[in-house]
Amino acid sequence: MTIEQQADKKLSDMPDEQGHFGQYGGMFVPETLMEPLRELKEAYIHYFQDKEFLAELDNDLANYVGRPSPLYFAERWSRELGGAKIYLKREDLNHTGAHKVNNTVGQMLLAKRMGKTRIIAETGAGQHGVATATVAARLGLECVVYMGAEDIQRQALNVYRMKLLGARVVSVESGSRTLKDALNEAMRDWVTHIDNTFYIIGTVAGPHPYPAMVRDFQAIIGREAREQSVQHEGRLPDALVACIGGGSNAMGLFYPFVDDQDVSMYGVEAAGHGLETGEHAAPLCAGKPGVLHGNRTYLMEDRHGQIIPTHSVSAGLDYPGVGPEHAWLKDIGRANYVAITDEEALSGFHDLTRIEGIIPALESSHAMAYVTKLAPTMDKDQFIVANLSGRGDKDIHTVATIDGIEF
Amino acid sequence: MSRIQACFEQLKTNKKKALIPYVAAGDPNPDITLDLMHAMVDAGADIIELGVPFSDPMADGPVIQKASERALVYGTSLTDVLAIVKQFRQTNSTTPVVLMGYLNPIEIMGYKVFAQAAQQSGVDGVLTVDIPPEEASDYIPILTSHELDPIFLLSPTTTKERMKIICQYASGFIYYVSVKGVTGTSALNTEEVAQRLKIIQEVTDLPIGVGFGIKNAETAAAVGRVADAVVVGSALVNLVEKNAHTSNNEASNQKIIKEISQVLVSMRSAMDA
Ligand SMILES: Cc1ncc(COP(=O)(O)O)c(C=O)c1O
Numbered sequence: 001m002t003i004e005q006q007a008d009k010k011l012s013d014m015p016d017e018q019g020h021f022g023q024y025g026g027m028f029v030p031e032t033l034m035e036p037l038r039e040l041k042e043a044y045i046h047y048f049q050d051k052e053f054l055a056e057l058d059n060d061l062a063n064y065v066g067r068p069s070p071l072y073f074a075e076r077w078s079r080e081l082g083g084a085k086i087y088l089k090r091e092d093l094n095h096t097g098a099h100k101v102n103n104t105v106g107q108m109l110l111a112k113r114m115g116k117t118r119i120i121a122e123t124g125a126g127q128h129g130v131a132t133a134t135v136a137a138r139l140g141l142e143c144v145v146y147m148g149a150e151d152i153q154r155q156a157l158n159v160y161r162m163k164l165l166g167a168r169v170v171s172v173e174s175g176s177r178t179l180k181d182a183l184n185e186a187m188r189d190w191v192t193h194i195d196n197t198f199y200i201i202g203t204v205a206g207p208h209p210y211p212a213m214v215r216d217f218q219a220i221i222g223r224e225a226r227e228q229s230v231q232h233e234g235r236l237p238d239a240l241v242a243c244i245g246g247g248s249n250a251m252g253l254f255y256p257f258v259d260d261q262d263v264s265m266y267g268v269e270a271a272g273h274g275l276e277t278g279e280h281a282a283p284l285c286a287g288k289p290g291v292l293h294g295n296r297t298y299l300m301e302d303r304h305g306q307i308i309p310t311h312s313v314s315a316g317l318d319y320p321g322v323g324p325e326h327a328w329l330k331d332i333g334r335a336n337y338v339a340i341t342d343e344e345a346l347s348g349f350h351d352l353t354r355i356e357g358i359i360p361a362l363e364s365s366h367a368m369a370y371v372t373k374l375a376p377t378m379d380k381d382q383f384i385v386a387n388l389s390g391r392g393d394k395d396i397h398t399v400a401t402i403d404g405i406e407f
Numbered sequence: 408m409s410r411i412q413a414c415f416e417q418l419k420t421n422k423k424k425a426l427i428p429y430v431a432a433g434d435p436n437p438d439i440t441l442d443l444m445h446a447m448v449d450a451g452a453d454i455i456e457l458g459v460p461f462s463d464p465m466a467d468g469p470v471i472q473k474a475s476e477r478a479l480v481y482g483t484s485l486t487d488v489l490a491i492v493k494q495f496r497q498t499n500s501t502t503p504v505v506l507m508g509y510l511n512p513i514e515i516m517g518y519k520v521f522a523q524a525a526q527q528s529g530v531d532g533v534l535t536v537d538i539p540p541e542e543a544s545d546y547i548p549i550l551t552s553h554e555l556d557p558i559f560l561l562s563p564t565t566t567k568e569r570m571k572i573i574c575q576y577a578s579g580f581i582y583y584v585s586v587k588g589v590t591g592t593s594a595l596n597t598e599e600v601a602q603r604l605k606i607i608q609e610v611t612d613l614p615i616g617v618g619f620g621i622k623n624a625e626t627a628a629a630v631g632r633v634a635d636a637v638v639v640g641s642a643l644v645n646l647v648e649k650n651a652h653t654s655n656n657e658a659s660n661q662k663i664i665k666e667i668s669q670v671l672v673s674m675r676s677a678m679d680a
């Protein structure tokens with residue numbers, strides 16, 4: 001399907017009733033989950049039109065999360081790069097330090113209305129786990145977070161944060177012991193405890209309605225960025241840049257702009273040790289379509305359809321799949337997908353810290369590193385909005401270790 | 408008439424219920440599977456459910472997850488599984504074989520290529536855990552046009568409306584998942600299962616198998632009293648796990664085959680009593 005064939009239909013009208021974005025998305029789950037997913041879809045559609053729900057959401061986003069997040073003009077960095085102006089959407093300033101909380105606040109309100117008393121989540125970097133444990137603490141609900149054994153080691157600080165918040169963190173020892181396996185384990189928990197449990201997925205992946213629902217909760221990023229762009233520059237940006245793990249911060253920024261064909265969009269995947277080494281987490285740049293975790297999308301898989309191990313210096317990007325809407329935006333040519341290596345991301349991390357006094361998460365550092373490539377190719381009167389999806393406090397230890405520093 | 412249909416008709420004439428063991432192909436090593444399949448038939452299996460290993464078995468509990476992991480150590484692929492079935496068919500032309508697994512290995516191979524190869528190898532039915540009929544409008548016709556029965560799951564959460572839709576597309580038999588959960592977790596409640604089967608029988612004339620939670624001869628017999636088929640998986644795969652960790656594959660394979668056969672013989676006689 002090309003953009004031309006879609007002319008009578010807006011790109012933002014996706015997905016269809018069954019959650020398809022072209023050939024991607026859908027509901028590829030065991031039968032036991034079909035009915036709970038239908039109930040969730042109904043609740044999501046109903047409450048997104050419910051004034052009281054939306055008012056409560058707005059109130060939480062303003063007073064608990066701290067929205068709107070600023071759109072910050074990175075003047076010194078822009079000058080150094082010598083091209084387009086760079087604006088940073090400061091999701092790092094949200095409560096709990098990343099964009100993840102936009103979604104957990106929203107899904108928790110749904111959980112409450114659906115009468116669920118137990119909350120589960122998967123997490124990679126631990127940011128989504130922390131954001132889930134946070135909102136569960138606020139409502140006094142039981143919370144279980146599944147995390148790969150490998151990631152528990154890499155993100156010890158976030159594990160402790162979750163425990164302080166009252167969540168039980170379950171170490172997942174199966175498969176590759178990372179985010180994908182945590183997602184499998186959370187699904188297994190959900191199938192077993194459907195009656196009282198709400199599963200808060202942390203990105204725009206999973207079966208329908210999750211990709212659409214998580215996007216809609218994260219779209220606050222793009223809606224604010226649109227307004228703020230007009231305030232600062234009197235027009236929409238020339239380019240958007242965001243990192244892609246599962247793709248929620250990127251989808252949140254992109255979605256309110258998808259129908260504005262003049263705004264280019266760049267999703268930045270993790271090239272790890274380099275795409276040519278096979279040790280990366282860049283399914284859109286180097287994978288092929290398949291079915292995993294309830295949807296059809298681009299995957300990192302071998303020729304027999306087994307999912308293969310991924311690598312990225314940032315735990316939050318270390319995922320072999322990607323949200324189905326990105327797969328579709330790639331195929332129709334609406335968004336561009338590029339990849340940044342561990343090394344480039346680390347230099348993005350140091351650049352932003354040194355030049356702007358902002359320590360970015362390693363995930364976000366991938367987007368920052370791409371900005372350093374993109375901005376110089378653009379004119380001085382153009383401007384970029386880059387999503388600073390989270391702050392780097394959780395990654396200080398990782399960066400220090402790489403730099404050979406011991407505490 | 409398909410092999411699965413013929414099998415159920417024969418059982419009906421003999422007033423017996425089907426015993427369907429599940430094992431993962433290539434678990435704990437590729438050498439065992441062919442011998443194990445024949446041994447299970449000798450021990451009283453009517454249909455064999457052969458698991459296709461997958462890296463991300465979302466619907467399986469720890470026992471079958473580990474079976475997949477063991478099989479994948481040897482790289483057991485869908486192609487390998489089909490080759491095993493083909494070998495099995497050289498000496499057994501009557502016992503139906505149903506493949507059970509996840510969609511992605513089939514997607515990668517291509518629906519048509521898979522269906523042709525499966526038919527040629529002598530596969531009878533395909534149970535794809537993660538594709539509901541809503542997503543299977545391309546897939547089902549390709550299976551059926553290659554004389555493969557699409558086997559679908561019904562669960563305790565399936566509404567009667569959905570049952571009707573699913574049963575329209577299903578053939579061979581219906582697989583009722585007796586508990587909300589993954590494979591190998593909780594024990595089933597025979598009373599509850601009997602209630603649900605009554606509802607399913609109002610919707611379809613297909614034979615109904617019950618799986619998840621059948622642990623021993625006693626539960627097999629109890630389920631056999633209300634269902635047309637009894638599916639037993641984790642209880643057998645446990646025996647693989649228990650005996651897999653020896654350096655001598657030949658010796659451990661013999662032990663696994665012996666122990667699985669014993670369990671099946673005991674289930675068979677309890678079901679037939
Ligand atoms: C700060 C930050 N950015 C980005 C991501 C990647 O997720 P997504 O692609 O869904 O935004 C994560 C995930 O943990 C994260 O913590």
